[in-house]
Amino acid sequence: MRESVVPSAAALTTLAGVGPALAKTLERLGLRTLQDLWFHLPLRYEDRTRITAIRDLRPGDTAQVEGCVEAIDKGFRYRPQLRVAIGDASRATLLLRFFHFNSAQANQIVVGTHLRCYGEVRHGAQGLEMVHPQYRRVTESATVEERLTPVYPVTEGLSTARLAGVIERALQRLPPDAELELIPTELRKAHKLTSLRAALEYVHRPPPDADLATLALGAHPAQQRLAFEELLAQHLSLKRLRQRVREHAAPALHGDGGLRRRFLASLPFAPTHAQTRVAAEVARDLGKPVPMLRLVQGDVGSGKTVVAALAALAAVESGAQAALMAPTELLAEQHFRNFLRWMQPLGIEVVWLAGKLKGRARSKALAQIVTSAQIVIGTHALMQEGVAFRDLALVIIDEQHRFGVHQRLALREKGRAGDRVPHQLVLTATPIPRTLAMTAYADLDVSVIDELPPGRTPVTTVAIANSRRKQVIERIRAACAGGRQVYWVCTIIEESDLLQAQAAQAVHAELTAALPGLAIGLVHGRLKPAQKQAVMDAFAAGKIALLVATTVIEVGVDVPNASLMIVENAERLGLAQLHQLRGRVGRGSVESSCVLLYQTPLSAMARQRLDVLRATNDGFRIAEKDLELRGPGEVLGTRQTGQMTLRIADLVRDAALLPWVQRAGEAFLRQYPERADKLIERWIGMATRYAGA
C-alpha cells in the first residue's frame, strides 16, 4: 500500500469543486498541489468592507458605492455605450459607463434597480463616473464583505473570484503550525518572524483594518515572513549545490611556479596588488584536492585576463589542461590572440575552438584537445558533444553573466573523470552588488580585483541630445586630426544581428559622407570571423581612425589608443552595459571621453540613468544603481534569473532581509539539515513548476 499523501502534496482534485477540467486550468498557473495554492499570493486587495457615499468620492479613488438607478441611456454615437446614473442617500449622482455589454445585461438594469459597484472614480463630462465598474444587483439590506478581497493572478478561463474560492477551500486544509512550520522557533524568535500559518492566513484574508498601503509595498510582516522563507530556501539550495560539488574530488594543482614566474617576467608591466592577491587566492584553491568554485569580480580594465592566465599556467605546470570559454566569438578570439602571444614563447600549446571552425581545421583542433593541447580557448562550442579533453583540470569562464549556471556545469562535466571534476574560475566584469552576490552566487566564493592598473585616466562622460549630432561629428574630426581613435557604437533594441548590422551600416554611410578622407571601419555580428578580425586588427594597428560598431565590441575589446567613444541611443541601454562599452576607452594614458547620444524627449528615469554614468566611473556604484533602477533580472541577465525564479520575494525590495537570510542559512545547515532539505523541496520544487508555467 502507498503511504498516505501529506496534505501539502495532495492533488487539487481532492478539493471539493475541483474536477479534472479546473485542475488543468490551475496547472497552467503552476498550481498542482494544495501547497501550491497556499503560496499563490494575491497581487493586490480590494476593499469591499465598506460603502462610500457618492458625495464623498474623489477622482482617483477606488471605491465601493451603492445606489439606485435613476436613469439609463443606450447611446450609439461612436460606438455602443450604456450609461447608467445611480444616486444614493447622500443625494449625489454617479455615472456608470459601459462600452461592452450584451442585451441581457442591459435589460437587467432598469430605473429603480439597486446596484452595488466597485471601481475607479474619475472625472467625466458630466461629473464623476466609473468606467466598467464591477457591479451586481443587491437588496438594500445586503451585507458587505468582512475582509479585504484578495485579487489573485489568474489565467484565461478562470476568474479571480473562482480561484479565490478554491484557495479558500485549500486554506481550510492548512495543517497546524507544528506540521507546517519549518523554521525552528528559536530562529523565528530571533528574527521576529510570525508563524507560517499566521502569515499565510493574513495575506490571503487580511482583516478590514489592514494597512493596504503596507500590503501594496510588500512590507507587511506577514509578507516579509514569506519572502524571508523563500529567500532562505533559494540561499540554501545554492549552498547545497556547492556542498555537492565539494563532495567531489579535484586534481590538486601545485605546479612549481616556473611557468608563472617566466610569464610574469615577460609582461611589460607589474601586476597590481589586487591582481597579485586574487591570483594567490586562486592558486591556494587550485592546490587543494576539492573543486574550486571562485568568482573573480573586477571592473572593466582591471586586468582579469592576467589572473586567468596565471590560473591556467598552474594547471599546465601540473601537466593538466585548462579551458577558457568566452560568450562571444570576438572576445574568445581576443583571448586566443593574447594567450598565443603570452604562451607561445613559453612553449605552450594553445588551441582554438569555435562553432564556426569546420572541416579539417576542426578535426585537427579536436585531435589536439584530446591529446597534446595545454590551453584550449573558445566559445560555448567547447561544451558541445564530440569535444573530449585529455585531462581538463581547470575551467575558466569569462563574463559569467552571459552564461547560466547550467552551462557552467556542462563544461565541468567535460573534465569529469569518475568522481573527479575540474576546478572552476568565473570572471565577471559586471560587478555584482553584494546583496545579490550573496544570494544569486551563494554557490561561489568571491574574489574582487578592486584596483585598476596605474596610469589609467578616468573617462569623462557627457550626455548630448541627438539633435546636436553635427557637433558630435565635428568633435570626431578634431579628435582624429589629433591622432586619436574613435568608436561609434550603434545600438538598437532588437536582438537581431541583421537589424543591428543594418543600423550600423546606415551610420557608417552617414559618417563616411560627413567625414571624407577619414579611414572609417565597420564591424558587426554578421561579418565572418576573418572579416571581423581584419577590421579589428586594422583598428588596433591605427589604420582605421573611426570604428563604427554594434555592441559586439561590448566585452573585452582592447585598443589603448582609442580615446573617444560615441554611444548612440544611450538612453535605451542598461547602466551595466553602458559601463562595459565605456570601458573600451580610457585604456591608455590619453585623456578619454565618452559621449552618450540620446533621443529626445528623455524620460525622467532615463535622465537619472545617464546622470549616474556621468557622475561615476565606479562599476560597483553603477551596478548598485542599476539594481535599484531596473531590478535583478536585468542586472544578472535573463538567463541567470531563469534559475532564480522568485514568487514572493523581491531582491531589491527585500534586500534588508538578505543578511538575516545568510545567518539563518548557516544555522540551518549546521543544526537543522533535514529542515533545510524540506525547505528547498517546498520552494524550489514550486519554483521549477512555476517557471515552466
Ligand code: ADP
Ligand atoms: P578586464 O579585467 O576588463 O578583462 P583585461 O584583462 O583585458 O581587463 O586588461 C585590460 C588591459 O590592461 C590589457 O591591455 C592588459 O594587458 C592591461 N593590464 C592588465 N594588468 C595590468 C597591469 N597590472 N598594469 C598595466 N596594464 C595591465
Ligand code: MG
Ligand atoms: Mg576581460
